Amino acid sequence: MALKKVRRPVKKGGQEPLPKRELEKEENKGGQTGPIQTDDVTEFPYKIEGENLMIWDANEKKYHPICKAVKITRINRSLETKDIDLEVAFWAYDRWETITINRGELNKRDLKKLVSKGMDIIQDSQVSHVFSFLSKQEKRLKPTNIHTGIGWDVINDELVYKHFSIVGTSIQSTYAGELNIKPIGSYNDYKNLLIGEVIGHAPLELAICLGISSLIIGMLNCAGVAELDTLWVHLPGKSSTGKTTAGMLYTSTAGSPSIKDKGGLVQSFNGTKNALSNSLIGNNGVPIVFDEFSMNEMSPEALSSFLYEVSQNRGRLRLNKESERKDPGSWSTTVMSTGENSIISRVNQNEGLRVRLFEFPRIQWTKNAENADRLKKGLLNNYGFIAPIIAKKMIEHGPTAILNMLNDNKEELMKMLPENRLTSRIALKLALITTAAELFEETFMIRLSGEELVQILIDQEQESMTEREMAPKFYNQLGQYIIQYRKNFKIQDKPSFQYQEIWGRIETQNGKTYCYILPVIFNKIAKEFNFTDTRILLSELKSMDVLMHDKNKTQKKKLIFSKDEVQLREELTGKSGFAEKGDYTICIVYGDELFNELIN
Incomplete structure (x- = not known):
């Protein structure tokens, strides 16, 4: 069977011209990534000249050096907190250094602390002049918006998708968080990689759809039209099954799929429950992988508690140092984990966990070793394009239409799934995947292996049903x-x-x-x-x-x-x-x- 709700005709493979790349106006990530600009800056009676901060001497009619150069290179305004940060560049002995300070630290006392960083303001008079110069310069610079949250959000009453830039609004902002979600490489190369190595092989198509499902969960929750749990999918099996490659493909829809990349979307499962849940805070629609489940040593009770916590989109209530209630943070996305062993076999045998965690065992994710190698190489060089383009299509539809698509697909799946008292709940979660497939087909005009994809979901449920009871x-x-x-x-x-x-x-x-x-x-x-x-x-x-x-x-x-x-x-x-x-x-x-x- 084909996926039901796609209205437009779609074609196989690379016959259609590639759509225009959506992300041409990318800005550099917050923080200095290249050489500091050494252009002279004048804020009378001060000016930067080369490596020095100078002041005008009215009597001698010339500039005299005060200290080594210090200047503001950028002002950042956080869309989430409204905080203002200043990127300050200064000459430290033999090179330019850049640090970021909060605007509240632009005072003589806090500037003095920067001596330890190499800023040439040992004397109090130097501190006064630097403060005066920066205060004048700051008033002439226009703040640049940044965001650290990812996924769906409401800004000025507009539903937007926060990726490296923001989709769905005229507001310009650049991601300044810890994850590497800046699109890298070529959109055309990425799409051709999908056409050549993924399309036509249902397990890999499933990995793509799981990545897109995170956007559906995030959007419907953020818009307030539905309350959906975070979807957790586990891929157990030996390394030869290609589960790691599937995880890379899944995360490549939104960002770096590198396991070794500290900011990649593939993160180690080797962490405490608090550390792992903290890594999800603020994520409302970007797929994440916890890799190598076997590395985690949580007890069955702690692991069960963690799974509940993740699926319920909110961390545990905690107290701060002042014994005040601390905001536990929230999220709303899809989480994938990989490992040789089953998670179900290690957690408490509660039925509630069995409708929140979906395992796909005994699946050969890649076609063969060559297919896996080509995918890994291509994905490490090209990633981060799918999520913002899909988000734009979802905004065109609107959250109510997306919810209707989800419910329609749920009804279709309920006709095919084995009937039991949990069928409705299971069908809704699996419909996230078929709705993601529908959005992919409509956006990129590429037909997926609809019947095979749906059959994988039905087989998974039939196998899980006995375990779940x-x-x-x-x-x-x-x-x-x-x-x-x-x-x-x-x-x-x-x-x-x-x-x-x-x-x-x-x-x-x-x-x-x-x-x-x-x-x-x-x-x-x-x-x-x-x-x-x-x-x-x-x-x-x-x-x-x-x-x-x-x-x-x-x-x-x-x-x-x-x-x-x-x-x-x-x-x-x-x-x-x-x-x-x-x-x-x-x-x-x-x-x-x-x-x-x-x-x-």
């Missing part, structure tokens, strides 16, 4: 666990073993096996299997009709301990004496095949 998984695991530790259960009327630690009783009746497990043991087993909320687990087992219980309860009274086992009962339950009516237990019902296994 908490109670069935636990039910199967528990049956094997009981067989393994059958010596700890009293079985039917068979005598107990000497020195046996009793966990419960197992009986058979009418072809069924009834496993009565003491609650303290049941909770211990559940924790061992990483099921943290036993109340939800018992409720789900009850709905499966495999939990035998007393009226209005999830437990069943059963005589487990004999009169000779009072001490053992106290050790396990904390209750003394003999209970004639028995103790409350968790009673799980199996077919008689389990009992036969135990007897044998």
